Amino acid sequence: MKIKTTRFGTVTLVEEKIFNMPLGMLGFPEKQRFVILRHKENSPFYWYQSVDDPSLAFVITSPFLFMPDYEVDIEDILAEMSWDGNRDNNVLELYVVVNIPKGSPEKMTANLIAPLLVNNKSRQAVQMVMSNSPYIHNYPLITQD
Numbered sequence: 001m002k003i004k005t006t007r008f009g010t011v012t013l014v015e016e017k018i019f020n021m022p023l024g025m026l027g028f029p030e031k032q033r034f035v036i037l038r039h040k041e042n043s044p045f046y047w048y049q050s051v052d053d054p055s056l057a058f059v060i061t062s063p064f065l066f067m068p069d070y071e072v073d074i075e076d077i078l079a080e081m082s083w084d085g086n087r088d089n090n091v092l093e094l095y096v097v098v099n100i101p102k103g104s105p106e107k108m109t110a111n112l113i114a115p116l117l118v119n120n121k122s123r124q125a126v127q128m129v130m131s132n133s134p135y136i137h138n139y140p141l142i143t144q145d
Contacts, residue, residue: 006055019125060095066141077128083119093118109138
């Protein structure tokens with residue numbers, strides 16, 4: 001399958017690499033099919049590219065790279081999505097959406113209160129919104145000394 005994107009041009013995808021998001025991303029509930037694309041070799045960042053909208057893509061990364069003790073309670077989501085049998089570490093992956101201000105990459109932040117939980121077995125994903133979270137939506141990824 002080929003999709004046209006505004007950032008990468010035409011991209012050839014294997015259907016099995018597409019994730020279905022029944023609830024969509026925050027602010028984009030109707031966009032329900034996404035694919036994870038590597039940003040660059042050895043980069044900690046990925047693109048979460050919409051298959052349904054060529055101009056919609058989010059930068060994502062693992063929260064554990066900059067906050068090793070990051071904790072998220074996924075029990076309710078596992079039950080809601082019927083993923084109870086998918087607790088294996090290589091089945092479930094957690095990402096956070098990164099905001100990189102144009103022209104100021106040193107001010108990049110991560111949204112720690114709305115992580116993205118991906119199920120590699122079912123090829124589904126859900127963006128979780130944590131209420132009463134100790135985290136913030138604009139956690140600085142680069143600390144200024």
